Amino acid sequence: MGKKKRGHPDVEELLSRPWCYYCERDFEDLKLLISHQKAKHFKCDRCGRRLNTAGGLSVHMNQVHKESLSSVENALPNRQGLEVEIFGMEGIPEDIVQQHNQRIIQNYYQAQAERYAATGNPPPGQNGKGPAKKLKIESPDDIKKRLAEHRARLAAQKAATGGSATHTPQEGLPNGPSPVQSASPGTFNSPFPPPGGQYPGYPPQQPPPVPGYTPPAQYPPAYPPSSLPTRPGSNLPAPPGLPPRPGQPGWQGGNTASTIDELVSGAAQSGDDIDQIIRMAEAGIKPKKSDAEGEEAAAPPPAAEKKSKKDKDKNVRMVYEDELSPEERMAMMPRYAFHPEAAAA
Amino acid sequence: MAGLFATNTAAAAATSNTIGDLKNDVAVSNPPEDTVSDLVFSPTANIMAVSSWDKKVRIYQIADNGSSEGKHIYEHDAPVLSVDFSKDGQKVVSAGADKQAKVCDLQTLQTAQVAAHDQTVKCARFFELPNSNGPMLVTGSWDKTIKYWDLRQSTPAGVVTCQERVYSMDVRNSLLVVGTADRYINVINLQEPGKFYKTLQSPLKWQTRVVSCFTDASGFAIGSIEGRCAIQYVEDKDSGSNFSFKCHRDPPQGTTTQVYSVNDISFHPQHGTFSTAGSDGTFHFWDKDAKHRLKGYPSVGGSITATTFNSQGTIFAYAVGYDWSKGFMANNQNYPNKVMLHPIQGDECKPRPSVKKR
Numbered sequence: 084m085g086k087k088k089r090g091h092p093d094v095e096e097l098l099s100r101p102w103c104y105y106c107e108r109d110f111e112d113l114k115l116l117i118s119h120q121k122a123k124h125f126k127c128d129r130c131g132r133r134l135n136t137a138g139g140l141s142v143h144m145n146q147v148h149k150e151s152l153s154s155v156e157n158a159l160p161n162r163q164g165l166e167v168e169i170f171g172m173e174g175i176p177e178d179i180v181q182q183h184n185q186r187i188i189q190n191y192y193q194a195q196a197e198r199y200a201a202t203g204n205p206p207p208g209q210n211g212k213g214p215a216k217k218l219k220i221e222s223p224d225d226i227k228k229r230l231a232e233h234r235a236r237l238a239a240q241k242a243a244t245g246g247s248a249t250h251t252p253q254e255g256l257p258n259g260p261s262p263v264q265s266a267s268p269g270t271f272n273s274p275f276p277p278p279g280g281q282y283p284g285y286p287p288q289q290p291p292p293v294p295g296y297t298p299p300a301q302y303p304p305a306y307p308p309s310s311l312p313t314r315p316g317s318n319l320p321a322p323p324g325l326p327p328r329p330g331q332p333g334w335q336g337g338n339t340a341s342t343i344d345e346l347v348s349g350a351a352q353s354g355d356d357i358d359q360i361i362r363m364a365e366a367g368i369k370p371k372k373s374d375a376e377g378e379e380a381a382a383p384p385p386a387a388e389k390k391s392k393k394d395k396d397k398n399v400r401m402v403y404e405d406e407l408s409p410e411e412r413m414a415m416m417p418r419y420a421f422h423p424e425a426a427a428a
Numbered sequence: 429m430a431g432l433f434a435t436n437t438a439a440a441a442a443t444s445n446t447i448g449d450l451k452n453d454v455a456v457s458n459p460p461e462d463t464v465s466d467l468v469f470s471p472t473a474n475i476m477a478v479s480s481w482d483k484k485v486r487i488y489q490i491a492d493n494g495s496s497e498g499k500h501i502y503e504h505d506a507p508v509l510s511v512d513f514s515k516d517g518q519k520v521v522s523a524g525a526d527k528q529a530k531v532c533d534l535q536t537l538q539t540a541q542v543a544a545h546d547q548t549v550k551c552a553r554f555f556e557l558p559n560s561n562g563p564m565l566v567t568g569s570w571d572k573t574i575k576y577w578d579l580r581q582s583t584p585a586g587v588v589t590c591q592e593r594v595y596s597m598d599v600r601n602s603l604l605v606v607g608t609a610d611r612y613i614n615v616i617n618l619q620e621p622g623k624f625y626k627t628l629q630s631p632l633k634w635q636t637r638v639v640s641c642f643t644d645a646s647g648f649a650i651g652s653i654e655g656r657c658a659i660q661y662v663e664d665k666d667s668g669s670n671f672s673f674k675c676h677r678d679p680p681q682g683t684t685t686q687v688y689s690v691n692d693i694s695f696h697p698q699h700g701t702f703s704t705a706g707s708d709g710t711f712h713f714w715d716k717d718a719k720h721r722l723k724g725y726p727s728v729g730g731s732i733t734a735t736t737f738n739s740q741g742t743i744f745a746y747a748v749g750y751d752w753s754k755g756f757m758a759n760n761q762n763y764p765n766k767v768m769l770h771p772i773q774g775d776e777c778k779p780r781p782s783v784k785k786r
Contacts, residue, residue: 148720408593408609410548410550410752412756413463413507414525419507421527
């Protein structure tokens with residue numbers, strides 16, 4: 084094979100180029116791809132830090148900025164998910180690789196067809212005058228004539244060498260292809276290259292590249308990112324698996340018996356409360372709860388306040404009363420009551 | 429700012445952390461005897477007015493080192509629920525359960541009644557219109573009205589009837605926002621004070637606790653009793669920027685989350701960032717544009733009922749006191765009742781620098 088003088092790359096060259104899972108761009112080499120991914124897809128928009136992977140960025144956002152990363156930036160709509168861990172060419176799911184290669188090949192043959200159409204050159208092995216190495220096909224008369232000549236030559240040799248009986252003609256070979264070779268002309272006369280023979284790396288499921296035939300645009304495939312298999316062996320934990328952030332100091336966790344008194348307020352006081360509960364428990368008194376309930380029964384309206392506001396995000400049940408604001412409640416208390424007569428006096 | 433509260437060398441190191449510390453906070457001396465209902469700084473000096481349920485309004489002078497000195501005290505006939513300074517820093521208005529508002533002139537220390545309602549006056553705010561002469565007053569009451577007063581006449585200059593009792597009000601430039609019971613939010617353009625520029629239902633599902641205008645008056649923040657804040661822009665074109673976020677809640681314990689009321693929201697006068705403070709006894713600084721919490725602080729030991737920044741944005745004052753969020757039985761002798769001054773140091777209130785995308 085001679086030196087390639089073409090200005091466009093081979094399909095093998097195209098297929099071997101590293102490409103970005105998130106935006107399908109391809110690059111000269113892996114280093115460029117990785118720096119592209121760091122700048123375009125794995126850069127923190129808060130501080131500009133460039134991380135190596137989407138998982139790394141997620142952890143960074145979580146820990147440094149207390150935010151959660153939901154999607155990869157600048158990614159194709161179906162490639163924004165964080166569940167695939169991509170670094171350079173690593174981690175791209177197999178089916179995506181297949182689709183990418185198929186797309187590259189389609190694009191290649193489409194571009195090739197367009198080139199042929201633009202330059203007017205025929206595809207290799209398909210020029211206008213038919214096959215380049217068209218075999219000379221002899222008519223039966225010619226063959227008979229040559230046979231006669233051959234025999235005449237043999238007879239002359241026999242006469243010259245004194246009757247040697249060799250049937251292998253010394254000079255017979257340069258005379259062109261034998262009739263046996265020319266007996267299968269179809270093999271060489273086909274205007275199409277033999278399937279699979281000419282393009283290594285060409286997937287068999289691909290339809291043959293007929294000039295002028297445009298492959299249907301199959302790309303981009305629309306399948307949900309959630310169906311992508313998670314890459315095993317990833318050493319970064321999935322974002323939801325992160326441990327919950329530690330709570331605020333001063334929050335008293337385990338007060339399950341949440342009477343009003345126990346809920347009272349600050350961390351300073353709750354220590355005392357617990358001491359008191361322990362002391363009362365030692366004394367065999369069922370404390371507080373009954374006390375508090377008694378008080379609640381005695382003074383119904385204020386006790387029905389919004390003190391233990393409980394909610395679950397979906398299934399909200401707030402224990403409170405929307406009718407009055409805390410200030411209105413407070414203003415109702417005798418100690419804050421306003422008596423114009425008394426004030427005037 | 430340097431030298432404020434004397435000890436701010438160590439704080440610079442802590443600024444990269446999201447948990448702030450309270451060790452430099454100073455208590456105001458001679459605090460009110462009962463829960464503080466409202467706090468406000470003078471726009472012109474480090475003078476703070478504090479209204480309290482003990483029926484009194486106190487005026488403190490705050491020195492650069494954080495020490496405080498009582499300057500003046502005057503009394504209402506009932507708990508005082510709101511206090512505000514006039515723009516020139518010369519007058520203080522206070523209003524409360526005695527169904528009236530009083531103005532105290534800080535030059536003469538004379539106090540006069542300037543407004544009256546049929547019910548407790550929950551909020552009173554000064555406002556000044558560009559073409560008017562002198563400050564006007566707007567008061568909101570549980571009698572479901574807001575009234576405008578020009579401080580010279582005993583009859584209101586205007587009355588607007590609201591859907592429900594007024595729970596919170598805030599004024600910035602010509603933007604007046606009124607939050608009422610039943611989650612109504614009314615926006616009034618003070619150029620046309622007689623009508624609602626806009627009425628909306630609060631984006632939050634629960635009782636409105638506080639409304640607070642942005643420093644640029646383009647919108648306002650709403651705090652609800654359910655540990656949630658909403659950022660709301662006035663104009664519809666900005667409505668895409670509206671959002672709400674959770675705050676002032678404990679980490680979930682199984683299926684239960686303790687949520688606390690957001691009692692006050694204060695905007696930083698220079699940076700436009702804001703604070704939220706709640707019944708959980710914590711306060712936080714937020715950047716609404718970056719949708720980011722700048723700083724959180726540990727519990728201060730009791731509900732925070734009111735907050736404010738001074739005019740330079742160097743002091744954040746917060747009042748700790750009993751706020752009824754846990755019923756009357758939670759109120760006892762030991763419940764903290766104080767006003768604290770938190771020096772703003774370093775970047776703790778600065779908005780996050782926007783990172784340019786390359």
